[in-house]
Amino acid sequence: MMAPYLHHLLMPKLLLGAVGTIAIFSLVFRENKLYRLFEHLFLGLATGYGLATTWTQVLRTKWWDPMVVQGEWIWILVIPLGLMFYGVYTKKYAWMSRMIFGLYFGLAAGTVFQAFASEYVPQIRASFKPLFSAPPISHHQFGVLANNWIFLIILMCVLIYFLFAFEQNSPVVKRTAAAGRVMLMIAFGAIFGSTIMTREALLIDRVRFLLLDWLQINHFLH
């Protein structure tokens, strides 16, 4: 009865995961060497895994194999282009890095412009919402209109809060900006609540791993 259970507990994959989880959580009690060891282990593993994956799934399949196996030797040109980036580390060859960075910035700027237009033009368009409707107004329409008014008021308050081009002396502007700040605080509060949700979900997952996957406590209870 106990032998298979012990065998399960000592399975290297599970045992390493369990010890790693406990070691990382040990920080909540106090800083310790075991935590530091596993922190470095995790970073090293993640970096090594990332490097290996970059080679097996990206560089080999998209660059090395086409060049060496399929004979598309034109791909060899990316080596000098890539090496030009490293010119930034020497005064003598810094001009090379400037050339390649310039090319890269140009490409990136064009892409960002396209992305900006596609991303934000619909946002601006969506901020124009109907505020009135011809009677008779149904309950649903009333709800939509109320929502639109709330949206407009909050949008204006927050935009005015971010108007730094002039001093906000007028009491109307001052109070609107203050209301905008309150609304931003409410939004930040909601974001903070979401942050807690993520952190707790990650903790729950690790506890789940320890109790169910490793210790298999549910088997003893049922």
Place this chain on the structure above:
Amino acid sequence: MNDTVWNKLQSIDPRVLYVVLLVIIAAPMLFPGMTLPIVPGQQSKDAFATIQKLGAQKPAKLVLLDGVWSASTRGESAWQTQAIMLQLMRLRIPFAIMSADPQNPQLMENLADALARKNNYVYGRDYINFGYQVAYTQTLKGIVRDIKGTLKTDWTGKPLAGFAIMANVNSIKDVGAIAEITPSSTLDSWLGLVTQIYHTPLIYVPTAVMAPEGYPFRDSGQIAGIVIGVKGAGDYESLMGVKLEGTQVSTALSLVYALIIFLVILGNIGYHGSRLAAKNASNREKAI
């Protein structure tokens, strides 16, 4: 003065709180029947409906699952991914996995493989893994017009043209929907470079911490739906009528939130109680 009940309420030993927290988290895992009711949010319903609509079309178009998550956010992202994959498999919708994190192809494959066995899904025919992609901006720009030419191979290095699932998939026009499963700020790239071109429905599947970023885009109609963290996974499972990890973790999460609210109230009672006690003591001294 420091030993008053009010001060004790404000300075509970953190180790006691950790133990209570662990007990609260463990309860729904030890007693699987203990689940709280889940009321799916509208954003989850919209995401669910988008895929249901795709499933009604025959043949259904490919759905692209873009994974940006790694082991560090497995606690949320894995259950979201599992819920969406299960819906796709139940509707017999082909899907492709694409990853922007080196760990992601293996993590997504593990989930797909486990579900595929139960749902008679075959790799290469019903689903495929494009693997890890670097230079994501260029990759996204490329797949808009030519998926096979841009990605070239699956994650094992086999040419995409050799897979049955890719027979009629050439550009993003052949993709029915995209699900962006992410713990990072990657939504902008898809909105800016891909989805707006052919109005491909985009389902945003973020960790809870990233969810607020998606709301303005949902309001403007640029996102078809949002599946938020484990709550979203729980919503999804509830809409499918199953109880898997998403439901279990959602229950634990609700209990943790209840504990946090209780402790915030307790701390505030302690704070206001100690202030009141100090005020009373000061008044008494003045009177003497």
